[in-house]
Amino acid sequence: MIYDLVNPWDPARNPADAFYHRLVMGAESVLDVGCGTGAMLHHAREAGHRGTLAGIDPNSAFLERARRRDDIEWVFGTAAAMPWEQEFELAVMTGHAFQCLIGDGEIRASLAGVRAALHEGGRFVFETRHPQARAWETWTPSHAVEVAGVRVVHQVESVVGDVVTFTETAYATERHVLRFLDLPVLNTLVTQAGFHIDAQYGDWHGGPLTPASTEIITVAVRH
Numbered sequence: 001m002i003y004d005l006v007n008p009w010d011p012a013r014n015p016a017d018a019f020y021h022r023l024v025m026g027a028e029s030v031l032d033v034g035c036g037t038g039a040m041l042h043h044a045r046e047a048g049h050r051g052t053l054a055g056i057d058p059n060s061a062f063l064e065r066a067r068r069r070d071d072i073e074w075v076f077g078t079a080a081a082m083p084w085e086q087e088f089e090l091a092v093m094t095g096h097a098f099q100c101l102i103g104d105g106e107i108r109a110s111l112a113g114v115r116a117a118l119h120e121g122g123r124f125v126f127e128t129r130h131p132q133a134r135a136w137e138t139w140t141p142s143h144a145v146e147v148a149g150v151r152v153v154h155q156v157e158s159v160v161g162d163v164v165t166f167t168e169t170a171y172a173t174e175r176h177v178l179r180f181l182d183l184p185v186l187n188t189l190v191t192q193a194g195f196h197i198d199a200q201y202g203d204w205h206g207g208p209l210t211p212a213s214t215e216i217i218t219v220a221v222r223h
Helices: 002-006 015-025 039-046 060-064 104-117 183-192
Strands: 028-032 052-057 071-075 088-094 118-129 146-148 150-160 161-167 173-177 195-201 214-221
Touching: 015 039, 015 088, 028 039, 028 118, 028 173, 028 183, 039 052, 052 060, 060 071, 088 104, 104 118, 104 183, 183 195, 183 214
Parallel strands: 028 052, 028 088, 052 071, 088 118
Antiparallel strands: 118 214, 146 150, 150 161, 161 173, 195 214
């Protein structure tokens, strides 16, 4: 699948993947929200995880590929409409998927769904691109990259407030919309949803948030 070529899961080489892999392997029960093709959970099983693993995604084609393994629970759906109640000690949302939640209402509903799926004291870990880094300014054809022999080109169409619309072209062109939440807005939404923020990092090695940070990596705990 083209998605897996452009977005390979490789904890040995990718610091973000390594960060999440450590978390997953250290938790008995894990929910991957926006699991895509299931690569992270597949890798966890292959690495010896013997606990409960589950993934949910709104893309049926991705889930079809994820279901190559039947020792993991796969569910078609969104974070706002999940079937679990207090079943997991860890939920993660990787690959900047949290930024695909655009409106405040959608974010609140998704956070409520994640909270409901977690045990009391369970953790929700996710990342967003820090808006101060203005990553979208490099999403131009002149910054095209080649991944696994595939040329990937980004082109921004609009920036309206904290919402960026752009296209990504590999073999085909897809349009995406992302929200770049600033830190105070993000933290307000998370805490109002019934979490407390246990930690926030500015890089994948656990460094603090600084004026140079390109990521906001959040560890939120259900209370």
